[in-house]
Amino acid sequence: MSRRRCHPALLGLAVLLLGGAPAPAVAQRVAPPPEQDRARDAVRDGRLLPLSQVLSAIAARAPGDHLDTRFGETVDGRPVYLVTWRTQDNRVVVFVVDARTGRILDQRGD
Numbered sequence: 001m002s003r004r005r006c007h008p009a010l011l012g013l014a015v016l017l018l019g020g021a022p023a024p025a026v027a028q029r030v031a032p033p034p035e036q037d038r039a040r041d042a043v044r045d046g047r048l049l050p051l052s053q054v055l056s057a058i059a060a061r062a063p064g065d066h067l068d069t070r071f072g073e074t075v076d077g078r079p080v081y082l083v084t085w086r087t088q089d090n091r092v093v094v095f096v097v098d099a100r101t102g103r104i105l106d107q108r109g110d
Contacts, residue, residue, distance in 0.1 A: 065085070
């Protein structure tokens, strides 16, 4: 049985074509959600507390790990952070925090 050899120029061309261009997923930038832009602008303008300050307050109240945060509004239009948190005893809790004052408005979870 004979082995076929690839011409070196063809091999080099294949390497350039397959490995030289970035993958489409890497080349595209994904825009942040609009609520993230609004929250960032409001923090920069001093209208909302930075998330780091809110997370510190939650950690003091319920030591654990920050899992996720969403920015939203209550029914009456109050801006809130919805912070998903894992406590030290592995319970997952969602804190609803007033984004202006840092006051915890509600707590839901295990």
